[in-house]
Amino acid sequence: xxxxxxxxxxxxxxxxxxxxxxxxxxxxxxxxxxxxxxxxxxxxxxxxxxxxxxxxxxxxxxxxxxxxxxxxxxxxxxxxxxxxxxxxxxxxxxxxxxxxxxxxxxxxxxxxxxxxxxxxxxxxxxxxxxxxxxxxxxxxxxxxxxxxxxxxxxxxxxxxxxxxxxxxxxxxxxxxxxxxxxxxxxxxxxxxxxxxxxxxxxxxxxxxxxxxxxxxxxxxxxxxxxxxxxxxxxxxxxxxxxxxxxxxxxxxxxxxxxxxxxxxxxxxxxxxxxxxxxxxxxxxxxxxxxxxxxxxxxxxxxxxxxxxxxxxxxxxxxxxxxxxxxxxxxxxxxxxxxxxxxxxxxxxxxxxxxxxxxxxxxxxxxxxxxxxxxxxxxxxxxxxxxxxxxxxxxxxxxxxxxxxxxxxxxxxxxxxxxxxxxxxxxxxxxxxxxxxxxxxxxxxxxxxxxxxxxxxxxxxxxxxxxxxxxxxxxxxxxxxxxxxxxxxxxxxxxxxxxxxxxxxxxxxxxxxxxxxxxxxxxxxxxxxxxxxxxxxxxxxxxxxxxxxxxxxxxxxxxxxxxxxxxx
Amino acid sequence: xxxxxxxxxxxxxxxxxxxxxxxxxxxxxxxxxxxxxxxxxxxxxxxxxxxxxxxxxxxxxxxxxxxxxxxxxxxxxxxxxxxxxxxxxxxxxxxxxxxxxxxxxxxxxxxxxxxxxxxxxxxxxxxxxxxxxxxxxxxxxxxxxxxxxxxxxxxxxxxxxxxxxxxxxxxxxxxxxxxxxxxxxxxxxxxxxxxxxxxxxxxxxxxxxxxxxxxxxxxxxxxxxxxxxxxxxxxxxxxxxxxxxxxxx
Numbered sequence: 001x002x003x004x005x006x007x008x009x010x011x012x013x014x015x016x017x018x019x020x021x022x023x024x025x026x027x028x029x030x031x032x033x034x035x036x037x038x039x040x041x042x043x044x045x046x047x048x049x050x051x052x053x054x055x056x057x058x059x060x061x062x063x064x065x066x067x068x069x070x071x072x073x074x075x076x077x078x079x080x081x082x083x084x085x086x087x088x089x090x091x092x093x094x095x096x097x098x099x100x101x102x103x104x105x106x107x108x109x110x111x112x113x114x115x116x117x118x119x120x121x122x123x124x125x126x127x128x129x130x131x132x133x134x135x136x137x138x139x140x141x142x143x144x145x146x147x148x149x150x151x152x153x154x155x156x157x158x159x160x161x162x163x164x165x166x167x168x169x170x171x172x173x174x175x176x177x178x179x180x181x182x183x184x185x186x187x188x189x190x191x192x193x194x195x196x197x198x199x200x201x202x203x204x205x206x207x208x209x210x211x212x213x214x215x216x217x218x219x220x221x222x223x224x225x226x227x228x229x230x231x232x233x234x235x236x237x238x239x240x241x242x243x244x245x246x247x248x249x250x251x252x253x254x255x256x257x258x259x260x261x262x263x264x265x266x267x268x269x270x271x272x273x274x275x276x277x278x279x280x281x282x283x284x285x286x287x288x289x290x291x292x293x294x295x296x297x298x299x300x301x302x303x304x305x306x307x308x309x310x311x312x313x314x315x316x317x318x319x320x321x322x323x324x325x326x327x328x329x330x331x332x333x334x335x336x337x338x339x340x341x342x343x344x345x346x347x348x349x350x351x352x353x354x355x356x357x358x359x360x361x362x363x364x365x366x367x368x369x370x371x372x373x374x375x376x377x378x379x380x381x382x383x384x385x386x387x388x389x390x391x392x393x394x395x396x397x398x399x400x401x402x403x404x405x406x407x408x409x410x411x412x413x414x415x416x417x418x419x420x421x422x423x424x425x426x427x428x429x430x431x432x433x434x435x436x437x438x439x440x441x442x443x444x445x446x447x448x449x450x451x452x453x454x455x456x457x458x459x460x461x462x463x464x465x466x467x468x469x470x471x472x473x474x475x476x477x478x479x480x481x482x483x484x485x486x487x488x489x490x491x492x493x494x495x496x497x498x499x500x501x502x503x504x505x506x507x508x509x510x511x512x513x514x515x516x517x518x519x520x521x522x523x524x525x526x527x528x529x530x531x532x533x534x535x536x537x538x539x540x541x542x543x544x545x546x547x548x549x550x551x552x553x554x555x556x557x558x559x560x561x562x563x564x565x566x567x
Numbered sequence: 568x569x570x571x572x573x574x575x576x577x578x579x580x581x582x583x584x585x586x587x588x589x590x591x592x593x594x595x596x597x598x599x600x601x602x603x604x605x606x607x608x609x610x611x612x613x614x615x616x617x618x619x620x621x622x623x624x625x626x627x628x629x630x631x632x633x634x635x636x637x638x639x640x641x642x643x644x645x646x647x648x649x650x651x652x653x654x655x656x657x658x659x660x661x662x663x664x665x666x667x668x669x670x671x672x673x674x675x676x677x678x679x680x681x682x683x684x685x686x687x688x689x690x691x692x693x694x695x696x697x698x699x700x701x702x703x704x705x706x707x708x709x710x711x712x713x714x715x716x717x718x719x720x721x722x723x724x725x726x727x728x729x730x731x732x733x734x735x736x737x738x739x740x741x742x743x744x745x746x747x748x749x750x751x752x753x754x755x756x757x758x759x760x761x762x763x764x765x766x767x768x769x770x771x772x773x774x775x776x777x778x779x780x781x782x783x784x785x786x787x788x789x790x791x792x793x794x795x796x797x798x799x800x801x802x803x804x805x806x807x808x809x810x811x812x813x814x815x816x
Binding site for chain 2: 037038040041042043045046095098099101102103104106107108109111112113114115131132134137138141142145146148149179208209210241242244245319322323326327437439482483485487488490491
């Protein structure tokens, strides 16, 4: 059996994964990236509006600082973020952004030639650095260029199937070379998951089709807890019809949200910050307008930024203009854009510390698949790109520091044993014959999550969702796969990803059922208030044969005691 | 009334089958505003799980789903099937690259060319604490080239690449130009030498096919012409200085 061997293996080729790999490579270590798509096809590329760092490049009466950035982030999180890690992120933000600029990211500029910054929701300052409205694309291409220069090998279009764990340590994984249909064992002293979010659990999501949360499930299956899974961000403005993201920058630059009566609807919900309240508040506002009959066709409201004028739209928002034309037949220069809220981001994920370490030695996580937790109950726009770079870098650095003392492989036959176990499992799936098609279960899960575990939640909907997810998990056992050959076996991948998504959905539902309060993105109509006496803590979900077992974990408070959150 | 039926004749390829190549027709009734990627996903789910193609963002920003539709090169996700109803539509992989399976092609040559131009900023030295200052107009000049998503569509429509697979290709030459005009990059001679030759800018037929077909409105031919001008300017410059040194003798 041929085993590939690295000092570190990074799973996922988006921003967090590439940044981690660069850090490891620059320390002179042997590192490879494994990704189910070419790194440039990662979902990071779809990020639009920008990345937060207190550069203070825009003259305002009071100078911005990392402390103010930290305060906004913590308040935005509804005080669930761990304040020590928020402080680390905000302190390191400036270095990471400057570094990207030095590596070639083409940020938009101020008149003085500095990196341009725009206002974003929940922020007291114009703090969001941007490259027009294609910031993710620009950052991802820059990091991939660096990866190319450093000659870091990339196993493209390989799937990570299972982690190899023994004696309480991760030693690598088994991967599927999708085109050749071979299962390839990879031994790594450190494995780093950077596999992104799970948006495709929901029917309406801004996420790429590939975002199935498979890396989070790998960790969960290996006994690592998932943290704060009940906190799911719904972006206020996705394009009606396809739910493609329409950036918060449209509002940052001055766009209005209008209901069917032509009113600026945010006046009712956040009279001070208006359209630039945090996402949880704006998403609930829009959904309320729609639910109460003040939307268009009972489905959407308008995002109107015609008053910015052609020049500004072409300069600052060309990407979403192109998206609105291509996918809705609407030119925002001439017409308002129809938008509705949609699942966008997962605040929860694999529990890690400030250096990306998980509860399982040898396993790290960074980016959206991880929960550090810097976003708490609600992430501010512009903080997710920042998180990928800061914690990708830190996880990479810590992996380098840990690898020399890493335990060596206890049993040379470990990979063969894992390989036979996987083989037996796959044969079990293949033997079933095709009973019920996988996609039907997937579609039922997605509808269920959007209708019962969405923006507004209550006990009876969530209990129903719990029962339905259990039924779907039961039905999955009779879903088969027609094609027996592993090469180009889309059905098998869809089956394995659906299995993972059902487990992740279950952790979301259980967390949401347990948490009898409303905080950030988690809104219980039956418990509409935040309850710091009982619920100022994180949720940890551990996998058991009977479903998730929940535990609580303390929130770290440094200098910002929880206060009422008004905008 | 036009038929509501969508018929896709897909060029299939599987080296393990005999024959390894065949054309297969699929029929479906599209829903309103369905795009071609959704149609393909629908076929893969409901009709033929073995149909192979790439996808990711479904929003025309990742560059995965380049293919040929009735001879036109497009991103499937940004192609509305409304315009394809009525008569059978031929779906083929991106041309000039080796086919791996159905609509999935091997892009390694594309990325080999990418690596050849050292596509990463060779920054002039600067303090690590602050950004390079760049004026708004310099950024604007680079911006159209940075918008490239490396989908490969321009290669599939390029007569120079069709004749010679060693031709660096439109997207790659546009990338080289992007670094040449980036005031932060210290290179000039290296970039120009890298693209000077038949497999570089002189191989281009300047027929603007790449400009016409680019889904992100990147103008590679413009970059190629500018690169040629820069090469000529440098040559002229060195000729002048040689003449000058002759006369001063």
